[in-house]
Amino acid sequence: MSGPTHVHQLLAGPADDRIALVAGDERLTYSAFRDRVTALSTRLVEAGLARGDRVAVLLPKSIGECVALFAIAQAGAAFVPIHPSLRPSQVRHIVEDCGARILVTEPALRSILGDTLAVSAETAAESILLTLPDWDGPSPPEDLAAILYTSGSTGLPKGVMLSHANLIAGTRIVRTYLGITPEERILSVLPLAFDYGLNQLLTTVEQGACLVLLDVRFGDEVVRAIETHRITGLAGVPTLWTLLTRAAPRLAKADLSSLRYITNSGGGVPRETVARLRQALPHTRIVLMYGLTEAFRSTWLPPEELDARPGSMGRAIPETEIFAVTADGRRTRPGETGILMHRGPTVSLGYWNRPDETAKVLVPDPLAPLGPPLCRSGDLVIEDAEGYFTFVGRDDAMIKTSGFRVSPGEVEAALMATGAFSAVAVIGLPDPSLGQRLHAVGIPVPNSPPLDAILRAVRESVAPHMVPRTVETVSALPVTPNGKVDYKRLVAERPNG
Amino acid sequence: MVERHDIETRDAAREAIRAFILGRNPGLSPDSITAQTSLVTSDALDSIGVLDLMMELGERFGFEIEEDAFALAHFESIDALAAYVATKRAQA
Numbered sequence: 001m002s003g004p005t006h007v008h009q010l011l012a013g014p015a016d017d018r019i020a021l022v023a024g025d026e027r028l029t030y031s032a033f034r035d036r037v038t039a040l041s042t043r044l045v046e047a048g049l050a051r052g053d054r055v056a057v058l059l060p061k062s063i064g065e066c067v068a069l070f071a072i073a074q075a076g077a078a079f080v081p082i083h084p085s086l087r088p089s090q091v092r093h094i095v096e097d098c099g100a101r102i103l104v105t106e107p108a109l110r111s112i113l114g115d116t117l118a119v120s121a122e123t124a125a126e127s128i129l130l131t132l133p134d135w136d137g138p139s140p141p142e143d144l145a146a147i148l149y150t151s152g153s154t155g156l157p158k159g160v161m162l163s164h165a166n167l168i169a170g171t172r173i174v175r176t177y178l179g180i181t182p183e184e185r186i187l188s189v190l191p192l193a194f195d196y197g198l199n200q201l202l203t204t205v206e207q208g209a210c211l212v213l214l215d216v217r218f219g220d221e222v223v224r225a226i227e228t229h230r231i232t233g234l235a236g237v238p239t240l241w242t243l244l245t246r247a248a249p250r251l252a253k254a255d256l257s258s259l260r261y262i263t264n265s266g267g268g269v270p271r272e273t274v275a276r277l278r279q280a281l282p283h284t285r286i287v288l289m290y291g292l293t294e295a296f297r298s299t300w301l302p303p304e305e306l307d308a309r310p311g312s313m314g315r316a317i318p319e320t321e322i323f324a325v326t327a328d329g330r331r332t333r334p335g336e337t338g339i340l341m342h343r344g345p346t347v348s349l350g351y352w353n354r355p356d357e358t359a360k361v362l363v364p365d366p367l368a369p370l371g372p373p374l375c376r377s378g379d380l381v382i383e384d385a386e387g388y389f390t391f392v393g394r395d396d397a398m399i400k401t402s403g404f405r406v407s408p409g410e411v412e413a414a415l416m417a418t419g420a421f422s423a424v425a426v427i428g429l430p431d432p433s434l435g436q437r438l439h440a441v442g443i444p445v446p447n448s449p450p451l452d453a454i455l456r457a458v459r460e461s462v463a464p465h466m467v468p469r470t471v472e473t474v475s476a477l478p479v480t481p482n483g484k485v486d487y488k489r490l491v492a493e494r495p496n497g
Numbered sequence: 498m499v500e501r502h503d504i505e506t507r508d509a510a511r512e513a514i515r516a517f518i519l520g521r522n523p524g525l526s527p528d529s530i531t532a533q534t535s536l537v538t539s540d541a542l543d544s545i546g547v548l549d550l551m552m553e554l555g556e557r558f559g560f561e562i563e564e565d566a567f568a569l570a571h572f573e574s575i576d577a578l579a580a581y582v583a584t585k586r587a588q589a
Contacts, residue, residue, distance in 0.1 A: 085543065217544050218537065220569050243544055247551075247567040402545065433548070452520070460523040464543055 006164045007145050007202065008073035010171070011037060014182075014208030021063050022229065023213040028063050030208065033070075040071035040127070044102060047122055047129050051076035052140050053101040054147060058082045058091060058109050061215050064127060065192055066201055068104045069146075073164075077101070078144045080159070081193040084109065085463045090157075094149050098159050098352055099135030104128070141349050148195055150293045151407040152357070153378075153396035159352035160293045162195075169345035170195075170296045171202040173318050177300055178261060178287065180233065184209035185258075187231040189216045189240060194403065195293050196265050200235055216240065219248025223256070230258040237266035237403030238273075242433035245276040252280065261285040265297070266403030267435030268391060271310055288314060290391065293405075294361050295375035296346035298322050299389055315387045320344030324383050334385040337392050342375040397487040399428035401436045404465045408487070411458075411466050415440055418457040420448040425477055425485045426468060429494055440468040441490055443475065503583050506558065510582035513557060514575050517550050518542060532579075536572040547572070554578075560585040 004010050014020065016031035028036070049055065055072045057079055059065040065081070072079040080098050082091055095103055105128050122129045145167050147159035174180070180203050188211050190197030204211040212229045216222055222244060225231060241264065244251055262277070262284055269277075269288065277286060286306055290313040291297035299322055301314030316322040324338030325331055332338035343365060350358030362373040380392040399406040408426040415424045421442035428436030448454075451471055458467050478486040478493075515530050518541045536542055542550060547567075555562040560582075571581045 217542065217547055218569055218572065219567060221537075239544065243548075246564060247548065249565045249568050434545075456520060456523060459521065464521070464545065 004168060004206075006073065007167050008037070008070050010168075010202060010206045011070055014205070018182075018208055019210045020205065020208075021066055021211050021213065023061075023063050026063055033067065036067045037070040037074055040067055041074040043122070043124065043129065044071060044075045044077070047102060047131055049075050049077050049101055052144070053077040054080050054098045054140070056080040056082055056095045056098065056100040056103045058084060058103060058105040059127075060084050060106070060109070061188070061191065061213050063213065064106070066211075066213075068127070069192065069198075069201070070205075072104075073145060078140060078146055078161075080147045080149070081191075081198070082149070083191050083193040083463070085465070087461055087463055089461060090463060093156055094159070095132065097149075097156075098147050099137050100132055101135070103130040103132060105130065137353055140352075144349065146198070147352050148193060148198070148293055151398065151405040151410065153394075153398040154407055154409050156410060157407075158354055158357060161349035161352050162296075163349055166296065166346050166348055167198075167202060169319065170199050171206050173320070173346065174199055174297065175203045175206060176318050177302075178203075178233070178263065180204075180207055180209065182208045184232050184260075185229055186211050186233040186235075187222070187225055187229070188213050188235075189222065190235060190237065190403070194266070195291070195296050196235055199296070216243070219243035219246075220250045223248050223250040223254045226256050226259055227254050232258055232260040233262070234259060235263045235265065238264065238269050238435045239402045239433055241269055241273050241277060245273055245280065246433075256281060257283055259284045261287055261303075263287040263289055265289045265291060267400050268311075268313070270432045273432070274306070288312075290314065290389070292375075292377055292379070294348050294350075295342040295344075295377070296348070298340065298342050298377070301388075305388075309388055311390055313381070313389050313391050315389065317344075320346070322383075322389065324381050324389075332383060335382060337380055337382050339395060340377040340379045340381045340389065342377060347372060347375045397427070399426070399436050399438060401428060401431075401438060402434045402465050406438065406466055411438060411440070411462065411468065414458045414461045414466070415442065415454070415468070417461065418449070418454045420444060420454045423477055423485075425487065425490055427487055427490050427494075429491065431469075434469075437470070438466070438468040439494070440471045441474055441477065442471065443477065444473045503587060506583040506586050507579045510554065510558060510579035511575055513554065514550065514578055517553060518575075521546050530575070532576045533574050535574055536578070537569055554582055558582050558586045558589075560589040 014030040018030050020030045020033045021028040055077050057068045069079045120131045143163040145164040146162045149157040149159050151157050186204050188200050192198050214225050285303040288301040290299045297317050299314040321343040326338050350362050363376050365374050381389045383389050397408050411426040412424050422445050424442035426440050429439045431437035478489045480486045518530050551562045571578050
């Protein structure tokens, strides 16, 4: 084996004068990128960072954020990118849970956090390094590169530990099946706190290509960015395709012939939206993918199969085996529903500091019990006779909306904290734009406050994607025989919301 | 009288847009959102927030939200969006 074994080594290859990153009017060559990474890495070490430490990064989508991730890796630590739309209490949970030694942030975002966290602060140029209290938990795994926080079916967000080997393998695999070259100009609209947003940065750097960073609010901004920068590749979640096909008047008028491929992850795209995209982008390859943070990517649908296999989530990505098992552990027959299992080099190291939760998701490989574990996804799928998969649903109450995973419990806690309900359950209902939309079903207390007051209070404690889209009041919630809320029945009784 | 009706709609739309933005940003000072605030260059709303705002304006002021509603020019200021709402309302 040759080539980079650590994420920051990817940055060593590209020629000095090539453009690596573009954000607004700012352009950064690979040479300047390397210089900024080394400067910040030195600052981090001088601030007391040691090998194996975690560094949380709370920055807007920016060149500074890309620099921070590579600098942390170069300093021998693990980076923990935090989505900037999270509310202060959610940020605090991540920073404290991962035991970060340092938080890299900027003045505007620091102010929302208050002064409760930091031991000391060091400010230079646009970034602030906050040094945090010592953490006395267990040591991290040897090869830890990153921790990405994501929600499950219960509890607060958990950190998925990714090794350098995981990230390098994900880079190599995606670059291979998408055919990414040094000539690529990739538009980055996904957060770097998402595994696929991070992967776009790494594949770009690995190839010495160019990444254009964009914070998207309007479909026309995406269209303009594709035109202006002659973008060749774009990755999105279902919401982005809704913006482009329903809320971008410029799409029909623009010359988007540079766009070689688009990829979707983070939820299924309705067939009608796929049809609109094909019509608007006749020269663009449309690649549908499936994955979960615990194993990065699992399947992809080659674009030439898109017409023949409507509704398919594709087949295994390179270097990877995907199959489904029944509840009693037997491999499914074609057409039979089972839990998707993943064997390959992108299976993560499990959850940070949560061995019991890890044991549910990373299971021994029956073919090699002493080797790397398999990832048990918790997603119900059907495999056909040719190795293509179709998504059926979740085997638990986890919700996926707008590319984010949401634990019903976290939203229910925010709703209960308003004092408006004696009991409440949050479910995901099908939504063409969001994949699933959050719907709350609650038993109101007498003289409960008006709905807009309830939602305003919820917005103060959780990020926008976690605020229910609709709230329904009932006199009782259905329960299972062992007395828990029956989420499956709540969903089944509301097929279209 | 048509003109006066227009101005009233525009004022009502401006207030509705401000109230929507403030509702989506708990803790934000009401003074920080003015008629000149841009939805394109500020963080006032995210992409879902923009879609929701337009749905709400369409329902409240009685017009269909079509693709053209999302032209960037309409979002360069709250005033510009309020003027667009008044135009659509007059046509409806």
